Amino acid sequence: MSEEMVPGTQFKSLIEQDMQDCYLRYSMSVIVARALPDARDGFKPVHRRVMYSMHKLGVVPNKSTVKSARIVGDVIGKYHPHGDSAVYETLARMAQDFSLRYPLVFGQGNFGSIDGDSPAAMRYTEAKMNNMGALMLEDLEKDTVDMGPNYDESLEEPLVLPSALPNMIVNGTSGIAVGMATNMAPHNLREVGAAIHALAENPDLTGEDLMEYVKGPDFPTGAIACGRAGIRDAYLTGHGRVRVRARTEIETDSKGKSRIIVTEIPYMVNKAELCKKIADLVRDKRVDGITDIRDESSRDVRIVIELRRDAVGEVVLNNLFKYTQLQTTFSIYNLALVNNLPKLLTLKDLLQVYIDHRLEVITRATQFDLKKAEARLHIIEGLRIATQNIDEVVQIIRNSKSTEDAKQALQTRFNLDEIQSQAIVDMRLAQLTGLNIEKLEAEYNELIATVADLKDILEKRERRIAIMLQKLDAVVDKYGDDRRTTIGEAIDDSDDEDLIAEEEQVITLSREGYIRRLPIDTFKTQSRGGKGIIGAGLKDEDDVEQIFTASTHSYLLVFTNKGRAYWTKVYRLPEGARNGKGRPIVNFVGLTDGEKVQAIVPVRKFGGYFCLVFATKKGIINKMDLKLFSRPRKAGVNAISLDEDDELVKVQLVGLTEEEFKASEAASELDLGEEDSAAEVAENAEEVEGEEVNDENRPIPHDLLMLATKNGQAVTFPISCFRAMGRGTHGVRGIKLAEGDEVISLLWLKAGNKVLTITEKGYGKRSEPGSYRITRRGSKGVKNLNVTDKVGPAVFVDSVADDYDLIITTKEGQVIRIKADSIRVTGRNAQGVKAITLRDGDSVGDATALPSVEDIEQDSAEAKETFDKVEGVEVDDDSIVKNDGEDNDVMPKENPEEV
Template sequence: MTEGEKLIPVDISEEMKSAYIDYSMSVIVSRALPDVRDGLKPVHRRVLYGMYDMGVLSSRAYKKSAAIVGEVLGKYHPHGDIAVYDTMVRMAQYWSLRYKLVDGQGNFGSMGGDSPAAMRYTEARMRKFSEDMLSDIDKETVDHQLTYDDSREEPTVLPTRIPNLLVNGSAGIAVGMATNMAPHNLSEVIDGTIAYIDNNDIEIDELIKYIKAPDFPTGGIIYGYEGVKEAFKTGRGRIIVRAKAEFQEVRGKECIVVSEVPYQVNTADLIKKTADLVKEGKLEGISDVRDESARNKLRIVYILKRDAVPNIVLNNLFKHTELQTSFSVNNIALVKGRPELLNLKDLIHHFVEHRHEVVYRRTDFELRKAKERIHILEGFMKVMATEDTMGKAIEIIRFHDKPKEDLIAEFDLTDIQAEAILALALRRINKALILQTKEEYEQKLLEIQDLEDILARKERRVEIIKQELLEIKEKYGDERRSVIEYAGGEFSVEDMIPDDKVVITISHAGYIKRTLLSEYKTQSRGGVGQKASATRDKDFIEHLFIGTNHQYMLFFTEKGKCFWLRVYEIPEGGKNTKGRAIQNLINIEPDDLVKAVICTHDLKEKDYTNSHYVIMATKKGIIKKTSLEQYSRPRQNG
């Protein structure tokens, strides 16, 4: 031990405890959780502010990513360069953020998990969207703090006009807590926010009419609605998301084509896992999987075996692969620096409160600047009052040793007014300038009156907030990408499907389709008719029914089985399509054949099923009559 040193004995468990608490608080507050007001974590905020400070705006040229990362590291964020670059990359990926914050040029990775190019190869700039998150930052609208080295200041939050936390969501793992917030549709969020502004006591059930469900950047189908309602009401919930898949015939083979996958699913891993499951025999009916995706357009094709039933294969894919995933909502964000679990209304409330503060502070700043300007204009007007006063002023400026002091004494000016007059080039003073000064003075008076009114009346500020939100909706609002399938919730599928009249045609070879009755136009007298259906060679239409989407079809087979299909489950086709093979729609055995088809009304209606009968006759002359009630309990496998 050297001289002058002193040892202090410390209890190691106490030291570990206090050190870990400090570390965990730092992770919670300064790294992993977003601020409820602008929806950003410190690193995101610093990247955007760094780009703004460099002037890499949406209207200017792209700048090397390495230059931007260096700027952010050097000035604001003294951590790893990979952390900063990865943050910037994610903000430029259309499949990661519902509304991108960075406009990237170059290879920024792919949905298949490909890495982005190194930062020395890529370029970036801000998008208009992120510029609107920084608008008015120079008007003292938000608090600033010193950076890590006390050399400059950075904002503690952005004055955002956009409810970014709701529209882009967030994910982060802190210590002892985590956050996972879903993205939403901007148009819906703004409609919901305006509804809240109009009525602060609005219930969440009312807000749900505006903000229907999350809206993921990769689209997909939100399957069932209970989890969505739970998440909106409590801040926690499990939302099931399915891929968007359809059955197609590609080069004569039945295929399942996937055009949208659930959020955050890696398509390369998905295809690999499917191939592994097929090899292991856990997924049957698939002969090949192909990734036919092109730039910005996803297409995964599952080619089916001849005897496979597409519906069964698809359900197995949903069960065993990431074509169906669940998104666990956990809305934890920082409110005044403390982590809180927030429901939908809380999130909107905190954003609106933030906008109130920003509008107030912006107006206060503009009022101060207007008063400063009017003070200078009053000085100009004293000097420019008459030709005599102007001559006197010119004489003082040209010939006096202390023009500033003499101007102040002669015209009763303040120090600031005298400085402004000295800065004005004398040769510029003419009648036009005098007129311009008077006009500007009158405009400033009106402006001050208006700004004071905004500060005095909350209803004025509310109108401004609403107007600015509507402008944002006009600029960036778009259609939903994720479809909501309410089935499985309190909505029935029928609620979502209109009960239109349709024509159902079945060909001799077993191809079935439904076509809207409205496609068959009324024929005028002497009409020559028009093509009504397409068939394959040597095929012909064998059965034709007219029904509605909500009715049931009963299929009776050679082996004595009965299968059910709702009419809306039959694929829709135009007049010129041949339809789909019945075998692909019902779980019929390969060597069985459909022999008879009936179209019935609602099988759930007791009076109807008890008063109607099915009559069957065999080739050999045996006949029987059975109550329709006995056929009123549909089973998947007949």
């Protein structure tokens, strides 16, 4: 029908239908004839044709090798009319012991290497089938498989191989078709043989039962398969992911210098590219602590990674696992052709398909042998008749005019057929001797027994199973070997931690955003009689902004001015020298533009009676259970909701007693008043005139918090006076600010410490915590500093011990370090004394209080003791890798005025 005769829509429909049919035929051609293996022998057509061509050429194990070009040419010319490179690559891969668990071809010459080197040209290499390859074609001549025409129908080729070796399972395969792909892992022959044995004898076994025999993939390059969950998924569903790690060890010489030795690498990893990747990471400073990389491999893999003397081998190794192919993921997808249709196969399916195929091969081989035995028996029966009537037979033959007359006469006289009469006519006189007649009788009796036995095999499935298992056991006994790949436990960051010694570290963060960690022993003074000061070891790092101690196993919660929270581990930080600068913190947490780190909180466990208290510049405070931050995301989470003109100032981790925690949880909204009482207003007015409330000796409760402002106000209240909220909430008012004032610090008051204040004009003072009257949350508070033009507003307020060092930095870069106790103790509303002499036009920008080694060790010991008593919650470290999205777990914003 012409186009004009067909309406437009109908013509379009015909084109669409034709395109669909053509594409479907093309897809099935690719799937069946090129990309996917047959589940019975595990071969794609090109593999099968290479093996069959070698078989027909006589390039078998007991013969000499021939040029690879001859094999490739024979394959292309007779069976596979495609590119020679694809055929040669197939031949070469079947000869590579690092590609196939059990190679099928013996190669002589350069057939490539694990470094990614290509095989030499086919004219230079030679090959032949090895013993394992010969198993794939065993009994092929016994009509055990179907044959089909080659591409020009001039020859026949097998549609599947007999496959005495369970090639599909032990060697695996990979391929990409149209809309589907396969990736099957290699396995150990002994384990597969045992599983086939068990399933053949008991077909009711489940996948779980079979996993008792097949432990997991067994890669030709060895390495370690981490975890069984992915293996279990693959065996029970046909699809799973297995994490594979290189086999490594860390050696330490007598001088304390370490090196990482890699002896096995994951399957299909290019060793040369792996070494290059490690070198690139070292050059780009993404992995620290490596001084040299050497590939000392010969026949076995050996990569030596030299480490810097102060590098922790476990940390470097974990980074290499993270950033290189020393750790890979092998995605198993058991897709293969069953009855020429693609099917996703479980472990049981794979084994059952092989068992069924082998039983069919054995059945057809038995039928072939039976047919051959019966044909011979038929001839022997005719010969027996002739020997029993030899005189008459001789007379008939002598009296016949021709051979045909003799055959016809014999057939008529003894009721024989054409085949039997021909055998008698062809019989030589030597066969009439007594000895030969006895041999004839023995052969007859043997054939009778053989035919009966073969018929019994065909009648009884259990006998065919026994024959199959007997042959398989012989293959396993001869070619089976020990497992190369170790099945290890599942790995995650907690497992990585177990490799790292738990040590106390001093963490410093500079004002420029550089972070580092150092062993606490680095700062212990060797001087006679003096206390070790943390600051004494900082040398040129006088711009340190935060300093604290934490265990290498601790978590670090990093909070920014925008109210976001990030998460990292202490052992991931670089271990630097005392005068080193460290690395930018953006290398460890994903800060966005405009974000600045305001607080870092070390946490040993997420659990117990711990909470985080947040303070903002506009006087808002919030309290949250520490457990809410045990599952952060790579992109960070919203810790606190801020107004547009507000920002986070400080975050304080507070450990409470059980009673304090319950009181905090039960805080009533009725107790959260935010207005100053008349007495408080009067007291504030009196304090402006210089009169102080003298209660310096009042004991300090454990749970007191203080908010300090730029203009000299301070409000002190117990943490139990306001309730905890959800993550991402707004919070409640902590202090009522006067116009132009803002919060600059949040303090957790500690008994024995003083409240230290530094002003913009270089004045400082220390005050007893007991002199700060406890007020209502949300009030104006009391005087902390008498702000005048002389002293300027406060820039720094903190709770410090007498033996702290104080580093004061000016806006023009002047730095001074003084003892905290060199600033005298005064009343809380005094102006203080000069702490630093400023140049004209200069002013104090910031200050940092550095504790002594003794203080920080005591704090660390107390924190460890407190955390060790609590039961930690499960921390999903993987979430910071898997989830790069925005934080959706945000609770609604609360209005502080309504609360």
